[in-house]
Amino acid sequence: MKVLVVGNGGREHALAWKIGMSPRVSQVFVAPGNAGTGVDATNVPIAADDIPGLVNFARQESIDLTVIGPEVSLVAGLVDALEAAGLRAFGPSAAAAELEGSKVFCKNLLKAADIPTADYQTFRTGDDAARFIKDRYPEENCEVPVVVKADGLAAGKGVIVCSTREEALDAIDRITRQREFGEAGNELIIEDRLIGQEASILAITDGNAIVMLPAAQDHKPAYDGDKGPNTGGMGAYCPTPIVDEKMIEMIQENIIVPTVHAMKRNRRPFKGVLYAGLMITSTGPKVLEYNVRFGDPECQPLLMRLKSDIMDILEAVADGRLIDIDPPEWDERPSICVVMASEGYPGDYVKGREISGLNDAAKLKDVKVFHAGTKLTQGSVQTNGGRVLGVTALGNSISNAKLQAYTAVKQIRWPGAWCRKDISDKAL
CATH class of the missing domain: 3.40.50.20 (Rossmann fold)
Structure with missing residues (x-):
């Protein structure tokens, strides 16, 4: 086929x-x-x-x-x-994909279905949003633990985590007046900031049956120690010890299943990948957002561990017979993906820089270098995006997988190449 x-x-x-x-x-x-x-x-x-x-x-x-x-x-x-x-x-x-395409739609659905998420307010204008912040936090130098989000698609960058009143007002200005995220900022959300560790839970569904995939942990901020601006993801590892089997069952029962049912009630039956970005708080997992496709880079370490024929899963979803297939089999070894990025990302960056060392990295055991922002020009592989490569490795332990991934990273070079050095350290 x-x-x-x-x-x-x-x-x-x-x-x-x-x-x-x-x-x-x-x-x-x-x-x-x-x-x-x-x-x-x-x-x-x-x-x-x-x-x-x-x-x-x-x-x-x-x-x-x-x-x-x-x-x-x-x-x-x-x-x-x-x-x-x-x-x-x-x-x-398209109707079901609005779960990711509109954060306002997503939050309203979560609230209606009583699915745990942060308290929030939605706004159509920057003036209304700024007035809300000033009324709620009248003192200029007070702490303002909120997250400001553009409603629409913004390549993973339309979420601004704020700690002060000034940061919140600046975020509103960037989204609504500077139009940093274009039409994605036609509406915005201000929600309470949740405290905890983030985890990514992906489920496959045909709208009826659900198959839960192993939990992964993404690293959104640009720099080590989760510092700097949000990105599309600087690396991920799978599985993550902060989500055990008992928690997976709880997430399926309290988050994934109610979401699938709510989408069906909304006459938007969902099939495909339901990706829940969660914050694991002291009171349990809460939904930060939903994606409606495999995450990037979470997909890379997940598929490194998949032993079953992926076509069995993909076809069963497309045909509405997911309940008929056997559960997927997974390699017991953990996997880690380290994203190598262009200088300047997630801001402006230069394209067209020649990449060397890919063949040397490919020779390493249990390593696969997945290309993201690359192009082939006259026989040479060149950079063509902000996130350029996802260097992915399996290991007998998380620390061993990390060592193998970063060993491969060291083989690869281009002017301005950089990466986070602490992918998976949260698990260690």
Whole structure:
């Protein structure tokens, strides 16, 4: 069978790599792909948001299943367009994808379904939001533990964690007046800041049955010790000891199942990956946000550990028969993904810098270098994004996996390359 993976990041490289291992798959296409997917699959020069182009390609090539990676494509309705053309797809409809596409919709659904989350207020104008902050915190130098969020999609960067009144007002200004996140800032949320450790819980669902995946922990802030601005994710590891089997069961019962039921009641039945970003607080897990696709970089360490044929899962979801398949099998060893980024990320950065050492890193045992922001130019692999590579490794322990991943990182070079040095230290 033929499979089309949509996207050009590290998540899509990991998906194409794992799908290509299935004995049932004869060819994997990636649209538009990157330098890494060009090695493990066949790249197609169609943008991830070119819905007519993707549908036409899938029809012409008789694609048996399209797997959509990025949230932009899902929110824009790629699954709907494929299914309307009689083609199978893995991912939620545009209506269901609003769970990620609108933080206001998500928070309102959580509240209506009595799913644990932070208290919040929504605002349509910066003036109203600023007035709320000034009324609630009248003293200029007082502590203001809030999180200000742009409503729409902002590539993981539209969430600003604040500690002071000045920071909160500045965040509101950046979102609503400076329009730092464009139309994503047409509405915003101000919510109470939760205290604890973050964890990522991914579940696969066809709208009825649910398969829980091992817990992972992402590292959103740019710098060591969780300092600096938020990014799309600077690394992840799986599993995370802060979420044990008992907590997984509690999260499934109190968060995932009620969310699936609430979406069905809203006539937006959900199928695909339901990714809950959680804060593990002293009173239990609470939902920070939902994503409607595999996380990036969480997807990379997850798929490194997956021993089952991923096509069994993807097809079962697309066909609505997830209840019929066996639970997936996982490698007992933990895995770690370290993101190597371009100088300047998450701000402005330079593209087109030549990357060396990829072959040396690939020779290391239990290491896979997933490409994210790369391109192939006249035979050389060059940087083409902020997050460039996801260096992923398995190990007999978390510390061993970390050592193996950073050993591979040291093999890879380009001008301005950098990474966090503390991925997985929370587990140690």
